[in-house]
Amino acid sequence: MITVKKARLCYVLLGILLGCSCSDVSRDEAAEMDRFVTELMGKMTLHEKLGQLNLPSGGDMVTGTVMNGELSDMIRKQEIGGFFNVKGVRRINALQRLAVEESRLKIPLLVGADVIHGYETIFPIPLALSCSWDTLAIERMARISAIEASADGINWTFSPMVDICRDARWGRIAEGSGEDPYLGSLMARAYVRGYQGNSLQGNDEILACVKHFALYGASESGRDYNTVDMSRLRMYNEYLAPYKAAVDAGVGSVMSSFNIIDGIPATANKWLLTDLLRDEWSFGGLLVTDYNSIAEMASHGIAPLKEASVRALKAGTDMDMVSCGFLNTLEESLKEGKIMEDQINTACRRVLEAKYKLGLFSNPYKYGDTLRVKEQLYTAEHRSAARAIASETFVLLKNENHLLPLGLKGKIALVGPMADARNNMCGMWSMACTASRHGTLLEGIRSAAGDKAEILYAKGSNVYEDAEMEKAAAGIRPLEHEDNRKLLDEALRVASRADVIVAALGECAEMSGESASRTNLEIPDAQQNLLKALLKTGKPVVLLLFTGRPLVLNWEDANVHSILNVWFGGSETGDAVADVLFGKVTPSGKLTTTFPRSVGQLPLFYNHLNTGRPDPDNRVFNRYASNYLDESNEPLYPFGFGLSYTDFVYGDLQISSETLPKNGELTASVTVTNKGNYDGYETVQLYLRDIYAEVARPVKELKGFERIFLKSGESCDVKFVITEDDLKFYNSELHYIYEPGEFEIMIGTNSRDVKTKCFIAK
């Protein structure tokens, strides 16, 4: 086995990861890594170097259409640099053993996986997590995910996904942190810190991979894998910040995206992968493609595999996920003079450096630990964190006459296809978990009710009326499709005995996530029929909404008494929902994605530019103003929106001065009082608007927030300090500057309901 000086390695990584290039120690250690990798590469054949660039899928969890050949053979021949999609410490260690005991140079393997919102303990989907606005909670969830995944042998997670998305048709909106670049950047940093820890040296600190670089969330028409065409100005001001934040936080790897940018797939886009990522942002880590995307360049109309591989390598790609183009074609392309050996060497060096940074050369089995698997997976501590975090992510969208929280008394009917669907609680990226160990919503609610309230249950409906439609929507997590009429009759019988009805409806887990775009964003037909029938009983109805994306809920908002959006809350959904439903926890989630009134409004987002003809009244139709004949411009629920059981009252907005002096600061503050009957968290939001600038600026942009806890009756002054940095944007020459002039400052409980003042920046 190849050895390195372990003690000094810590410094290397600290230096590299924390960007302390000025320190002599880190420079020494970087030199040590360099020396080690150079020596190793000196022993490698060209074929072995190409092997390092090859990342096949192990095939347990298939996320695309391609399967690779026999892993063991490839490992022995050193034809792979790592693999992903294999679960289980014994299997992973056995594969690692082949690499370090049976291959010529004994180079350990990267072991990747999509550990996106948990491993065995599953947390809410990322979109939900972002609605907590709690970066520490996100860091904690990433830390726990890394602890669990690393015990099982995984050393590399394909997370965080930071694609800004403004179009709810795109199913992958579920995987990111919503529509805002400022919030998205904070979340990106929190994920990276959580996964990678301080130094990557701990046996539970794993390599993070920010994805999908770049702009994948802007796929045309919300259709997955679709084209993106965007001005540089928009990219820099509205989409790139979260990727950059992850890079600045020291993320060890980046995954390029499936989409085309400026006519060239991201996978082979030199401007993106080299000029921007490497040169402008100084990213020195590993760059991997997305699943089979080199081969997919043929369908893009760019080139067949061999030439596509050349283009991807030359653009700056290091590792080829699944397509095997690097392994099988680059040797010949080198002979033909289409690439240079240096280009292969650079990519190979980056793969080896990633392994070195992880400490795999010192101990290839650092990450797989059968004892840790027994002790550290799905522990009581992890589950309790997941439960607490899940309850922070739920968003109360409506609560007429304070119907919620429910009292623990009488008869409560829990109805709906999501009420007892164990395999659908977790959301899309939870293939690795053991769903049979998780409770259902029904179990969580029954256990909270104990003998104080009687919980009646009926499934009530299928997901869709049509069995084929439901089969497609449910994907790998099928639900039993039963007779719609019988289900409804039974639900109505159950409801007739109840004092209050809780309807657990919405999307099933696989209706969002990859390859789950929708053109109709309503609750599926069978469930809508059920909801309407339940409301006809005249009893109070709570809609517990399961969804991975914003839905169109106009009818529900007008007719249902209370709506609690619980997204997909992870393995502890049942208990977490019960905590909020019965008032043990006051809901505090705030939307990080706008809920539209109609699919026709999409893309819809709060931080838009104004037209020359804005519609001041936001009416339905106002001729010659920028609006629609048949719908207002307003969302149903705006960005930042979320109610509480308690009542937060905002005092007047105060600013320390009407001028922000050059190099100075200005303080904006507001007093928030909890005038309701419950203790709870409130997220106070700060927005700014640059009234006139060289390039048009958004009507408002989030620039800060504070998540405060107030007991009933308590008040708190919330202060935000504003400096020039908060006013900066990219101008038409892509210089990051601020322009002196007039600004609006807005503070409020969501992006719509704000108090406003103006100031002049000098």
Ligand code: BGC
């Ligand atoms: C997805 C990535 C994922 C990869 C590996 C792809 O289809 O786009 O997000 O990391 O598969 O599973």
